[in-house]
Amino acid sequence: MTVVTRFPPSPTGFMHVGNARTALFNWLYARHNNGKFIVRIEDTDRKRHSEAAVDAIMDGLKWLGLDHDGEVISQFSRQERHREIAQQMIDKGQAYYCYCSPEELTEMREKAKTEGRKTFYDRRWRDADPADAPKDIKPVVRIKAPLEGSTTIHDKVQGEVTTPNDQLDDFIILRSDGTPTYMLSVVVDDHDMGITHILRGDDHLNNTFRQKIIFDAMGWDTPIFAHSPLIHGADGGKFSKRHGAQSVQEFRDMGYLPEALVNYLLRLGWSHGDDEIIPTEKAIEWFNLEHIGKAPAKFDFAKLDSLNAHYINESTAEHLINQSLAFYEQRHGITPDDVGKSRITQGIDELKSRAKTLLQFVDESAFYAKSIPLSFDEKALKNLDGAEEILLALKAAIENTTEINAEKTQEICKSVADEFKDGKLGKVAMPLRAALTGTTVSPSIFHAVEILGAAETSARIQAAIER
Ligand code: GLU
DSSP states (O other), X not given: OOOEEEEXXXXXXXXXXXXXXXXXXXXXXXXXXXXEEXXXXXXXXXXXXXXXXXXXXXXXXXXXXXXXXXXXXXXXXXXXXXXXXXXXXXXXXXXXXEOOOHHHHHHHHHHHHHHTOSOOOOOTTTSOOGGGOOTTOOOEEEEOOOSSSEEEEEETTTEEEXXXXXXXXXXXXXXXXXXXXXXXXXXXXXXXXXXXXXXXXXXXXXXXXXXXXHHHHHTOOOOEEEEEOOOBOTTSSBOOGGGSOOBHHHHHHTTOOHHHHHHHXXXXXXXXXXXXXXXXXXXXXXXXXXXXXXXXXXXXXXXXXXXXXHHHHHSOHHHHHHHHHHHHHHHHSOOOXXXXXXXXXXTHHHHHHHXXXXXXXXXXHHHHHOOSSOOOOHHHHHHHTTOHHHHHHHHHXXXXXXXXXXXXXXXXXXXXXXXXXXXOTHHHHHXXXXXXXXXXXXXXXXXXXXXXXXXXXXXXXXXXXXX
């Protein structure tokens, strides 16, 4: 049997990390089993539908590296098929038209409330004579849910879960305007797409009992289910806006590498012994349903940060620069050229070891890729004030040194400090840093001089003096 999994997001305009984790689990399970991972957009809510919202999801998947098999399926485009199945169920006596008016339904709901019942529809049209149908009401179609016994799901995470059937009402499968409900569409699509495994959040567990009624009514094989507990915030509540960033896009904008977020989301709800660092190839090799956590995991930003720092450290300069191009543009208005890239590559070890996020990496490396005249931030300007004498001395000494390097730069700074600043190295290094980087935070400025070279260093100092 070929494993076929699916990711069926409702396009809401962004991709929640909880959904991203669901997508990841399904993707990993498919890849682990050499199966297929299908994306189906649940775009039946036409009032709120927008292509931009679909793009946001597809972008999120792409950025995370979760490639799908085959065409992306639009659930909306399959409505005819959903209606056809509803008709088949009506024909077989497994579903029926219900002509209740809104008033009748309200009455039933009130009655159920006072009697403390969860289900309310009293099934009055289930066995009624169609000849009694009122002409002026467009009917809905309801499923004939089993009246007795119970429904059991053998869930790979939750174990065996059973619900007495009197808890399941004759829910609607086609609305009065002929549009299929989620409950029907999802089952028809999962069947037609040959989905073998459904991995999703346990907020869908209640739906699963209802969906099973449709699978059974049609005589279709029920997929294997694995319902994961939802992600919680540090305080134990459901992970939401008040806990901070929620969407994959937000995490990307905060400078997390996709591989760090993927590793983090994987560990958030799945384990492989004590392993914390699980690169994607290993995740594909190891992923299984048995080790999906049964208790809700708490989102821990500090853990994500440490994974991000790890993956930044493991990355090549090229990868980090490529992942950061948008940030160089947004934050510094530049696109590193070959010279800039080569300087960043030379300084990469120190840049990597300092960076927890790509934003930090970009802010501390951008100066290598900028050209004169640099712009100076406020603190840098303060360091440049009254530093002309020092800068001129540094410039002259650097120009007179053959093969400038970090060590020689440090010696030059020392002797300039001795001459002008009572030996206080910082009072020389800070203006130099301001002149070369336009900021007051950077990797070792001695090393930066070695990478920039004498000519560029001298030109930047001159420009800082003339600013
Ligand atoms: N479209 C549903 C959602 O975004 C998913 C439905 C499912 O997994 O069956 O929550």
